Amino acid sequence: MSLFNQPLLSIICHTFNQEKYLEETIKGFLLQKTNFPFEIIIHDDASTDRTSDIIKKYQDLYPNQIKAILQTENKYSQNVNIWSEFTFPAAKGKYIAICEGDDYWTDENKLQKQVDFLEQNSEFVVCWTDYLNYNGTNFTENDFKITDTIFKIDYNNLFHPYCTLTLTTVFKKEAMDIKLLSSLTHFKDNSLYMILLRKGFGAFMNEKTAVYRIHVGGVYSMKSLFFQRYSSYLNVKEMYDAIPESKTKNIAQNIESLLRHAAFDALRIKYATNDKLTSEEETALKLFFPTAKTSVKFKYYKRILEYSLKKAFKK
Template sequence: MDDYRMENVRPTVSICCITYNHAPYIRSALDGFLMQKTDFTYEILIHDDASTDGTADIIREYTARYPDIIKPILREENQYSKGISNISIFNFPRARGEYIAMCEGDDYWTDPHKLQKQVDYLRANPDCSLCFHSSRIISVDGSRAEGMMRPYRESRKVEPEAIVDKSTGYPTASLVFPARIVKTLPDYYLHCPVGDIPMQLMMACAGYAYYMDEPMCVYRVGVASSWTSLMKQGDYENKQKRYYEQMKEMYETFDRSTFGRFHNEAMSAAKRIYFLTQVNTKHYDQVRKKEYRRYYRELSLRTRFFIRFEIMAPGLYRLLQRMVRGSN
């Protein structure tokens, strides 16, 4: 790190990171932040939600080494268990940078020029409210590659309507945007069970997005403390139903707050989430309905193959599933 990154210098970028029980992964995240080669200053804002696995000790270790850069909040009480689902609300207000870069503690950056590339674009294009890129996906232990999270096939502008009604998610660890967008948080963000989607809706209201078709980060799947893993515990069917209801309410609140500017896109996005919950819970009678054909075509060829396989040969499908589980 360069010597000029001192406390009294206002950073250009605030890196916002939330962690919970990420001890096996947090070093990779922090090293990815600290390796950035930039012509500007940045700060690292970390919120640890009362981890019980030593994550906080690792953060303390790095903070002692880089006290002018790393600014932690180390909770003694878990905020998520108190009903606060969007933990980033504790980082956003203290961000001093002109831009915010996102990365959760179980993901990490792989390109030392990532921040410079994205900030250069945002500086040159003040109408752009979000810059993001593709991501590699790896299993929780890094033992195998799981493919790519690649929303588009080439670098391109993404119009606001397409941000609202997108067929695939954007890697959270790829997001860089003007900090002003999250200085005031609307109700549809505060009451949503996830943070990335309503945050991107806020960006759609502020301008267009730019996608860089470069895999400059890694998204790690299968982390036990992740929202996806927690969702699969317990009554998955009812959790999926509740998730759809909450997301539908979020999109309706967004629609009202924007006076119908994105009405068609918001309603389509809510409908897509319903469709995906039906895929997740194997309600294939709903999945194959004509009204969801558009969303069905958005699924990967692999997913569509296994849906058809399970519908046509359910007994054989279950047998093969048991054999695969038994071999793991």
């Protein structure tokens, strides 16, 4: 592939302490066979291992294709939106592909297939593919129950099934609203998808092109179950409030479900452990239960009784 000043696609890779996995990720990028030029932008969030050294090594090997953005202090901990502040503005391509530094691509034609689809179907602005899950020992397939070769996604079915993972994402840069993205308080990858769907449809391409790593070193996986659910609730609720087109029954049900599960997690923490609730855990309880259905409130009081009895028997 010959390189030109203007790549058609920009690969964006965010890394943090991923020295064990990053070389496989980068090799998956470099093995892509395309009839268009692409660039690789790798952002390291002040890793404390050899991640930045690996990035520098590959930047030296491919100086015309790989661009490194190396932070000296961690931006994630400062709640900085790395996409809107650093990587998206640096991207020169018409299309943007995303893959985190601990995941990797297995299909050398992945980018070509996705770009071809978006080029040929103007009503679509973003697409994803299937992938394998790898826990360090075994590979497992997803059970999305999708039989269509191309599954159309909009606000009426987004997250059902949850097949829109970051590692396979390719989207049209012109569909992204950087100003809106940068204004968000609770941004996540879901924020990106909900913004993009204002401009067109999403497509799930029913073929496996990548591997998603499940490991304890993942920044998000290290968080508590309550944090994962409550942060997702705040994220989707923020997007629901910001984007009128997203006010569908499907998105509203997702918001309710995320808050319900977060509230029950907080309930468990309050009555089954001796831990004092955080302000967010208290807020989740106050937000959900006063307006919950009678059947849910019954489950609420039943759980309290169960937790109290278990505590009494332990004494």
